[in-house]
Amino acid sequence: MAFKVPRGTQDILPEQTPKWQKVESILRQLTHVYRYKEIRTPIFEQTELFQRGVGDTTDIVQKEMYTFDDRGGRSLTLRPEGTASSVRAYVEHKMFGSPDQPVKLSYMGPMFRYERQQAGRYRQFVQFGVEAIGSSDPAIDAEVISLAMDIYQTVGLKDLKLVINSLGDKETREAHKTALIQHFEPSISEFCSDCQNRLAKNPLRILDCKKDHEHPLMKTAPALTDYLTESSAQYFADVKKYLDTLGITYVVDPNLVRGLDYYNHTAFEIMSTSEGFGAITTLCGGGRYNGLVEDIGGPDVPGIGFAMSIERLLLALEAEGVELDVEDHLDIYLVAMGDEAKLKSAELLSTFRAKGISADMDYVDRKMKAQMKSADRLSAKFVLVIGESELEEMSVNVKEMETGNQEKVPFSDLVNYVLEHK
Template identity: 60%
Template sequence: MNIKAPRGTADVLPQDAQKWQFVENKIKNICDQFHYKEIRTPLFEHTEVFQRGVGDSTDIVQKEMYTFEDRGGRSLTLRPEGTASVARAFVQNKMYGEPSQPIKLFYFMQMFRYERPQQGRMRQLNQFGVEVLGSADPAVDAEVIDLAMTVYQELGLSSLKLVINSLGDAESREDYRNALITHFTPHREELCSDCQNRLDQNPLRVLDCKTDRNHPAMGTAPSILDYLNDESREYFDKVKEYLTLMGISYEVDPNLVRGLDYYNHTAFEIMSEAEGFGAITTLAGGGRYNGLVNQLGGPDTPGIGFGMGIERLLMALDAENQQLPIDETIDCYLIAVGEEVEKEAVRLVHELRKNGIQVDKDYQGRKMKAQFKAADRYQAKMVLILGEDELKKQVINLKDMETGEQIEVSIQSVVDTVAGKLQGGREK
């Protein structure tokens, strides 16, 4: 019997879950500052959503999706990325008809991709992402990039590199597509089988190939920037201008094409330059996808967004030795010995919790000395000590673990006393 987690998946244990919670709460607060609202979509979609939305020629659709047939014979797929699902929800729920436009959304989603697991890249991965639907303003592109950079910076990362490019509008992209076909066709038989197929289906993705990245033809490939029409060039110039006004440094990389078919105009990636981070340096990536909603049956609606891996974010924090300010203390630990005392302890713990006080107690029948050790392990700010003599007198001993001061208070007033001491500590 194999009781290990499936390959490419991992358990998040309590000590690590606290980091996840801190990061997620920080991100949610930033999204609130930017006035983005949360959306939650199903874990699986009809396969066609990703075939049409992500693109039949992508590695995701061809090689990496977890697809299955349900009892009704319908083809369903565990979501491999978030944008297509959000766009589907946008169309289905007619969000394009809402009076407040554009629609600015964020999400935390689990994604599933069948690929070779490696550090920071799992078959079940967790992603934070944002999507803005309903605006073709280049200022929105800059805002989305700003949000992503703000997340990393407010969590303490500094070894970051933002890389941007423009894929242009449909006309520019088609001209560039033809130029790539002309350039790579003489080298067709020298390219990997995937790139030979890409040359027919989506030549831009040849530039994104990891197998052929050192082929001489890659270095001499034409640049998309040379094929931008005036409108696309003006759009890209505005995005760069807004980033400069925000004080956000960037590099232009003409070979940055991203791996999905729906991108046009702005494309970007944020990378970690921290020493020892690993061979795969990308932390987040995204771009504009003005035709996606239309492909999924909705009206012609512009959109832009990004996806950010939480696992890779935590890796980057470790690489830069950034310690998250996780509070591992508890407010109070109640020590009790004796059967009758135990009954009162159960009642008191319940009462303290009802009044918003974080408290725990022993559930192993341990002696008082062992319970004190437990209080130390939990880093309790205060310890309440209740014995048979105290119970008879209806009092309890309260010990401040920082100062060592110990006082006797009535059981009736212990909730107010503990609350007051905690409040006083927070005000210091």
């Protein structure tokens, strides 16, 4: 039987991982600069956490979660997103009692959704996200958006579009909900079964439907921004004012609703406008979720965050032809001729590595010519050929591969020589 990677997953091979590591290092560096501290939560949680936190009318909860019963009969779910878990940890560990508010968190790790595989979309994918919990200041909304934009620009992306909207407060949503029901109800039979089920409970989800997005009523649906209360409109105006001050270009889209039930007030997406990126353009999405902390059992504390797929970030880099500056060099390759030389090479490898010098040697007894080719393929900076004469003289010619220059160096001085010239 030939085993293959499960559908909707992928193997990230050694030649690909340097790009991942580079992106991850940029993410960690920027979250340090913005002061978002990493949190690591379990890969699975109680199913009810996502039903309550993400929303039981969402596609994620209704169709995409990997849910199972453990041996104790408890329903558990592989996390489909990171916000609910982060908020659960915030509540459980009483982070709301910290004197430093808001609590600013970041996370990165695998998420799981049973959805149709497409370019850059997998059933197991790596998601990076941040949460700022404990502030209702529009300035923190702008900071979160700024961090997301900063990430994409730092990795080298240029074809970007930021879209924002306001989902308003509870009063706004209720007025808009009534208007949506009146708008869609006469023709709801023309929509998919999901939209029909959502009409009474959460008609806002209809606007996010992938099946019926071309229906004429979608284009004429009441805009949520037309129902903003005075305070909601002012909040949105303040967010835009901060974005303007930061020099961040954006487009207001009244139809942007996001796919999760917990969003209110600010919602945003960052999209790729690169021609080669594909039909699904969204790179990152986020927004404010006042009320979520309380829904999960905590105090009435506001929050805002975003999440992005690392796979789609890498796909966007490929679409724009951006090459990451990855470091995957080899300092030393040792070519050993004979058993005694191989013993000495093993000793030198250990000495080099103890000083942080990357070093390697042949382990399949290839001829000298084949070993030299291997050193070239590995882009080794220096090659050391060790044979009987080198063992007798206790020194070796250090060859710099790029220039071809060689210099005889005693074994005892090799580490210093390499450190000075690497």
